[in-house]
Amino acid sequence: MTDPEGGDDGAEDLAALAELAAERARERQALQPKALATVADALAARTADATTAAAAPTRSPRVWLSRAGWCLQCQTPLEAGRATCDACIALARHERDRAALALAKAQVPAAHRDASFRALRLELGAERARVSDSKTLEAVFSVAKAWVSGEYDPLVVVLWGNTGCGKSTLAAAVALATIRSALPTPDFSPPAAVVAMARGFRWVEAVDLGEARREDKLGQVPKLIAQARSAPLLVLDELGRENDPDVIYRILQARMGLTGSDPARPTLITTAKTPTELRAHYDAGVWRRIQDPNFALILQVHGGMAPPDRSRRLP
Ligand SMILES: [Zn+2]
Numbered sequence: 001m002t003d004p005e006g007g008d009d010g011a012e013d014l015a016a017l018a019e020l021a022a023e024r025a026r027e028r029q030a031l032q033p034k035a036l037a038t039v040a041d042a043l044a045a046r047t048a049d050a051t052t053a054a055a056a057p058t059r060s061p062r063v064w065l066s067r068a069g070w071c072l073q074c075q076t077p078l079e080a081g082r083a084t085c086d087a088c089i090a091l092a093r094h095e096r097d098r099a100a101l102a103l104a105k106a107q108v109p110a111a112h113r114d115a116s117f118r119a120l121r122l123e124l125g126a127e128r129a130r131v132s133d134s135k136t137l138e139a140v141f142s143v144a145k146a147w148v149s150g151e152y153d154p155l156v157v158v159l160w161g162n163t164g165c166g167k168s169t170l171a172a173a174v175a176l177a178t179i180r181s182a183l184p185t186p187d188f189s190p191p192a193a194v195v196a197m198a199r200g201f202r203w204v205e206a207v208d209l210g211e212a213r214r215e216d217k218l219g220q221v222p223k224l225i226a227q228a229r230s231a232p233l234l235v236l237d238e239l240g241r242e243n244d245p246d247v248i249y250r251i252l253q254a255r256m257g258l259t260g261s262d263p264a265r266p267t268l269i270t271t272a273k274t275p276t277e278l279r280a281h282y283d284a285g286v287w288r289r290i291q292d293p294n295f296a297l298i299l300q301v302h303g304g305m306a307p308p309d310r311s312r313r314l315p
Pocket of ligand 1: 071072073074075076084085086087088089
């Protein structure tokens with residue numbers, strides 16, 4: 001398993017791939033005349049075939065070219081019957097993964113898209129630090145590490161604090177660490193569960209969920225709600241802004257694996273509500289689970305617009 005914090009956006013992978021590509025280009029240049037000669041031979045052979053045996057079964061160009069013995073992508077020699085060499089297959093897979101993970105990364109709101117634990121640690125103590133509490137930061141980092149190693153313990157993390165305290169940035173740091181650790185390198189393939197978690201990651205604003213439900217005209221589950229329920233990793237941002245607590249109840253119930261049909265899936269919740277307010281606002285059953293230390297971790301993120309009300313205690 002890679003360090004979830006490792007490699008700023010896979011810069012090292014890129015360097016390795018660039019080197020691989022350069023090597024392939026050199027080989028391609030060296031082999032080009034030979035490859036062309038092979039094609040010329042094959043063409044001549046096929047023309048002869050066509051004239052002498054008009055009834056011969058037609059072969060697809062792909063099969064025919066691969067029989068010429070070189071990779072269709074980079075023209076390196078290849079055993080007969082194959083169209084693409086291992087290096088080109090690996091490169092294509094890597095590019096496909098990068099594209100999928102870039103799409104997942106685009107889920108994170110632009111304001112938090114550069115979040116990383118490294119950056120947050122460097123900011124600690126600085127005047128404009130987004131998260132000023134190192135204990136909270138390290139607790140969230142531990143969660144990120146557990147999740148990318150396949151342990152969903154805790155299953156739910158609730159980050160609460162005032163507007164501007166950095167709770168969404170912390171949630172983004174976890175999501176982006178997961179996405180980074182899902183990127184394969186030439187000599188490392190991340191576990192399928194991590195890749196699925198990173199690719200299927202969704203960032204949902206709680207306020208949009210109530211809106212989505214109003215669009216539900218045919219009795220079907222609106223797409224956004226279905227995604228929030230089943231995403232392998234979810235950030236539910238600004239819980240409490242929605243005007244429909246019931247939709248939150250159903251989503252959390254599904255994500256906690258309490259419906260009997262859905263497996264438990266890791267969830268990050270940010271909210272400006274205090275634990276006392278959350279308890280008053282949401283269904284007691286869901287709240288009981290959120291409160292259960294075996295299920296959830298509730299962390300206060302200090303800072304932001306106004307000092308949190310210290311008189312309120314965890315219920
Ligand atoms: Zn190739």
